[in-house]
Amino acid sequence: MDRRAFLNQTALTTAACTLPSLALAADSPLSEHRIDRVEFRTVSVPWPRQVGRNSTKGIHGQGPTRLRVCVLHTNRGATGWGQTQGKTGKAEQLLELVQGKSIAELIDPRTGITSDKYHAIDIPLHDLAGVILERPVWALAGADEPRLTKVYSGMIYFDDLDPADNPAGIDQVLENCRWDYEYGYRQLKVKIGRGTKWMPPKVGLQRDIDVVKAIHQAFPKVEILVDGNNGFTVDTMIAFLDGIADVPLFWIEEPFHETVTDWTRLRDYLVANGRKETLRADGEAKPDFATLERLQRDHTLNVRLEDICGHGFTRWRHQMPRLTRQGIAASPHTWGTALKTVYAAHFAAAYGNAPTIEGVTTRGGDVGFGENKIVHAQFHPSHQPGFGLALPS
DSSP: OOHHHHHHHHHHHHHTOOOOHHHHOTTOGGGTOBEEEEEEEEEOOOOSSOBOOOSSOOOOBSOOSSEEEEEEEETTSOEEEEEOOSOOOOHHHHHHHHTTOBHHHHEETTTEESSGGGGGGHHHHHHHHHHHHTOBHHHHTTOSSOOOEEEEEEEEOSGGGOSTTSOOOHHHHHHHHHHHHHHTOSEEEEEOOGGGTTSOHHHHHHHHHHHHHHHHHHOTTSEEEEEOTTOOOHHHHHHHHHHTTTSOOSEEEOSSSOOHHHHHHHHHHHHHTTOTTSEEEEOOSSOOHHHHHHHHHTTSSOEEOOBTTTTOHHHHHHHHHHHHHHTOEEOOBOTTOHHHHHHHHHHHHHHOOOSEEEEOOOOSOSOBOTTOEEETTEEEOOOSSBTOOBOOO
16 A cells, blocks of 8 residues: 555544543443542563664663563552653652542543643553553554554664774664564564764764665565654755665665755755655654744645654544644654553554554563564554553462
8 A cells, every 4th residue: 555545544444533422421331430549650662683873862772671660550450551751759749639530621532631740640641541451552542353464574783893902883773673573573664874973974874874785685575764863954865865876775764854845945855856655753852833834735744743742642643643634644653662662552552654663672571561562573562451561479
């Protein structure tokens, strides 16, 4: 299915969503449950390997081994949990905000949290509502079945440059790609921009070109996405694209910080050089919302990327119907933890309109992911209540 057909279809499916009658009932179980305890715990969701540098940041490490999460308890014994966002203070301070309130006062399954005051616990509240209503989060928005989408590995970094005293070279990048391929991915997002900080500009640009070409040669059936982390100018991005002219690209992400002039020039180049269908994605890092809105009016930008937690699960829910009507796709940023990939997968399963989601792989941690997994290169969200994620005992 081409991109236009994909967006038209998702517009129809999103418009067809209706809320389950249980969530609308005046005597919904959400009204019977009240918050009586809040706790913070730590969970381990490490990555399967060390992740190296990108265009602006150093070695990312092994992933979160002590990730702080919030657990909400109700007076009737229900529990919901998840990552928090922003400043939550101590458990006692958060409890003061929500103690005694019914879950129906805090979250409406049709739309999300009832006030921005609860933004920090947006994810835990969605999980809790799903648990109480005995529905997966994707079903809270009215989907009868989850809409499945592709999933890409977001872990192809500059591992050719390390260790600094004996760089592993491109073979290390290919080894990482092979691991991800065997894990189940059929899309790989490749970080580019070595010449921004870590190598001389021309040498780094050539290495970017060589890496992408080597991946395409080794995995010709894999779809490649590239992410510049705002490390390029329009001219250097065009030079990179000229260097990989024979390599198809699924999308280009954040080549530079968004401006109308730069993105328009790049779009025109892509259209003129046989890459009209390459998706153009932005909005992750310090998004300029006014500029993003302007860029999507004429589809210069056609995929929005704000973070699933930082931007907010509820804000995404409010935003998605409008994006769908405009023919703009969405793929909420999830980098950092595999939990966020699950949250984004439930979101995409509810609303559609996601060409792919970002996969953050975990291995050896203590969270139970249950039915949330990759099957045939698509992410299948759990059918269990809430997000279907189990806290360690």
